[in-house]
Amino acid sequence: MNRTFLIAALTGFLTLGGASAATTYPLTLKDDLGRTVTVKAEPRRIVSMLPSTSETLCAIAACEKLVGVDAYSDYPQAVTKLPKMGGLYDPNIEAIIAQKPDLVLVSQYGKLEGPLTQAGITVVAVNPETYDEVFSKTLTLGRIVNREAQARGLVTRMKSDIARVEILTKNVVRKPTAYLEIDPTPYSVGPNSFMGVLLTKAGARNIIPASMGDFPKVDPEFIVKANPQLILGVDARTAGARPGWNSISALKTGRVVSIPDELNTMLGRPGPRLPQALRGLAKIVHPELFK
Incomplete structure (x- = not known):
């Protein structure tokens, strides 16, 4: 990113x-x-x-x-x-x-x-x-x-295409806590931003509270303490090299995913490809639903 x-x-x-x-x-x-x-x-x-x-x-x-x-x-x-x-x-x-x-x-x-x-x-x-x-x-x-x-x-x-994905993810029993990184500074997404809503609709629970804003710069210590079960937008090697991050659940279980470039671009644009972005994100969060 x-x-x-x-x-x-x-x-x-x-x-x-x-x-x-x-x-x-x-x-x-x-x-x-x-x-x-x-x-x-x-x-x-x-x-x-x-x-x-x-x-x-x-x-x-x-x-x-x-x-x-x-x-x-x-x-x-x-x-x-x-x-x-x-x-x-x-x-x-x-x-x-x-x-x-x-x-x-x-x-x-x-x-x-x-x-x-x-x-x-x-x-x-x-x-x-x-x-x-x-x-x-x-x-x-x-x-x-x-x-x-x-x-x-x-x-x-x-809206119709988004609803089709939501049908799959809405009633998933286990929704992992997740951290989505959009810039290595690091910046993330709040739950009320368009990207934050997509993360929720994809069947994840965002660790960033609304009080931090839509696209907040986040203290790395906050992420360590939040202990997300899923980390998106950064590769495992980079995440593992950060102080204290090896203790995070996502690192321990191998659920650290670097988002592919095309999906990354769609996720970052509040436009007509929002449904495709949601589907791609949902496949990462809940791959079992798309087999």
Whole structure:
């Protein structure tokens, strides 16, 4: 795991209520920086500075609107061919402006809104961090780009696919206590974050309390004392080299799992592949259910 994964885990969408057959413009909303933003007309040229947003736009039939994406957008295949605009903290402002976008979708992190707004570009900051926000802000994104019906369909399919996995894991008798590491600093996930909810739905009991926040930096001593039965996101050799960690139950029983790269990426993006991420995580937590 690295900082790139943590940044990806903290990137996403925004919220707005209401639904209609087609978006009426101008559309005014409050974004995740607390700014009141007006989208004057249906966006035709969009730059997405978030991998999760890029995925969602393509999943709601708006991929053709994209004229540029951040350096980490790599799914679906279509976005890999688009011009790269740099990363969240090292964006290429000149390259973004050169694409002449009528909308740039950013995170509440990275401070991109200032220079782009000064350049006369409409900027909307979007950032789901909780499980429910993944769905509500997908709907909002659909409304912003006039793909609301497609967004509703996507949300329905996602919830249905997630429910299929939950049917398997909900009544499991033994649910291991678990620690999920998303950065070796170490950072983990709280139970109310979208990743924390997935961990619970996968049939595990998160050792991180809600009081620590959604993506907390954790004292290694806390993890040793919590003594999780399952450790995810770090390999056994690395975990075993940490002071005191050999006493942890997961190390003793060999339940330390380094998450495969593709699953790792899906877990870190609050977007349309959430159901696949849950299924992959559930297979690790309860492999007996998927034989």
